Amino acid sequence: MIPKNLTTDPLIYGLVPPPLETCLGAPVQPALISALTDMASAARAAGFDLAIASGYRDFARQLLIFNAKARGERPLLNDRGQPVKASNLSTDELLSAILRWSALPGASRHHWGTDIDVYDAGVCVDGYSLALTTAECEGVMAPFHLWLSEYLATQSLFIRPYCQDRGGVAPEPWHLSFAPLAQAYRQAFNVRDLEQVLKAADVALKDAVLARLMALVTRYVV
Template sequence: MRLEPITDSSINKNALAISHPHLYGLDEANLVKFESVLLQPEAAKAFSTMRDAAKRQGIDMAICSAYRSFDKQLSIWNAKATGKRPLLDKQHQPLHFESLSSQQIIDSILIWSALPGASRHHWGTDIDVYDPSKIDRDALQLVAAEYQANGPCHALYQWLQQHANQFGFYFPFQQGKSGVSTEEWHLSYYPVASHYTESYLCQDLYKVFEYAEFELKSPVMARLDELVNHYVKFVANVPI
């Protein structure tokens, strides 16, 4: 299948006739620069306050991933869909790419990575966090073991479980409450993200995909309603 990463100029946002292009990673106008990343303004302010509170209690916290554009998510998708980046199962064990069907590749990618246009990282409300005093960013793998007992980010995770919701953040990907596998590092700014989840429309993503070229496009389009309902709409919606 042809691999043809699109650029911003490949999608005419005006031609799409969708109300909220920022929900699909196509518009950064509502975001602000926060240190080295882009964030939704309220989320940036809340994170800064939360980080300061954690610091006062001896917990270091940094963002390793925040806003991600459609193009960036597209490059991740294409790399995994062509076997250039590894596919992992729910236990973070590598899968044998060559033995998988197209549908199995799609399902395997979606265990840990979103469709382009369907990532919460497009919104600027969602962040991946870690403890920079315990592990270098370059060494971070974003796997459960790093956040569980004896992991370098375990104390941070415990603190967030107790305090994140005081600042408007919560874990959207929880066992049995989301289509995406549990991610102990992924926080969402609930006051804004909850409205974005409600506003997100499968028919608008379909319009975006009509302009985009990406790997496994046809089998993805055939299942788009199912995939959006399971991986975008099915998230924990009450802060823990």
């Protein structure tokens, strides 16, 4: 349900989808397709099979992920990437463990259709479990990671919004954002509108999230 008193586009919070087309198997905004096609072609020429693990994701899907982690129904990791039990954590610890790795519903950049997670499909054989973590930068994905870093330095359309650990979201070197569109959505993002969206939704830990919302946005929304 879209709150009636929003002051910004509900698309920003994943409540309505942007225009979408499928590219490399994932839904993205049409404006990305030319740049994505060029990047995939360059990757192929360098010997890599660039693929997209995740593109557009709506509010309902992000809510499902968040709630499942809050209820201990999906794997939960601490800052060091080690498994922890939700039942053993305080409310603050639980929120930190969730938001370190998964966005708050309504605050994911994947809501915009501008952000993607990429990988080299060519090395994902024999039951390889894709994790999209920094550890893979030194494993089988290391050559692709090096190539991707070099390629990104030659252009200005795609950026890595989570390339550094600022104490909130874990570094995501595989997460790319199409800056010409994403920057406008980020600038339009409004905490008070997010608050209304969360109040209207069945969010686990809702009272705790709302009580800490400004601090959570400051720390985890990039």
